[in-house]
Amino acid sequence: MLESGTELIDLVAGESYMPTKTSVDKRNARQLNTSLAYWQIGADAQQGFSYGPVFKMTFVDAVVAGATHVKIWGVQNDDDTAPIWPIAFFTNHPHVHVWLKKFEFLDGDGLELTAPSGYNVIGYKKRAYPMVW
Numbered sequence: 319m320l321e322s323g324t325e326l327i328d329l330v331a332g333e334s335y336m337p338t339k340t341s342v343d344k345r346n347a348r349q350l351n352t353s354l355a356y357w358q359i360g361a362d363a364q365q366g367f368s369y370g371p372v373f374k375m376t377f378v379d380a381v382v383a384g385a386t387h388v389k390i391w392g393v394q395n396d397d398d399t400a401p402i403w404p405i406a407f408f409t410n411h412p413h414v415h416v417w418l419k420k421f422e423f424l425d426g427d428g429l430e431l432t433a434p435s436g437y438n439v440i441g442y443k444k445r446a447y448p449m450v451w
Contacts, residue, residue: 382434423437
């Protein structure tokens with residue numbers, strides 16, 4: 319059951335999938351701590367309908383013009399350092415088990431591609447945010 323997801327979503331390179339606590343307390347300013355809040359998956363907007371984080375990604379088709387590598391951040395990668403994977407790796411190993419923060423396609427010089435297209439990456443989510451992670 320740990321491998322199964324209740325929602326599958328198309329992942330977009332460069333988009334944030336970070337679990338973010340969103341306040342719904344109208345009495346306090348947004349910066350103050352409050353118990354009236356919920357977790358959404360995405361820094362700016364909810365990604366998908368279920369509130370569990372993306373815990374696995376599948377590279378169905380990772381062929382992007384000009385891209386040679388993929389950089390993948392987990393939720394606790396707090397800086398710009400994250401593993402860089404050659405795209406050829408995903409031919410035989412399409413699944414990456416990670417609590418996803420974001421991912422990017424890189425060119426041969428290690429620079430992010432600004433508008434990659436033609437790829438298909440699927441994210442797996444659970445219905446709710448887990449009790450312990």
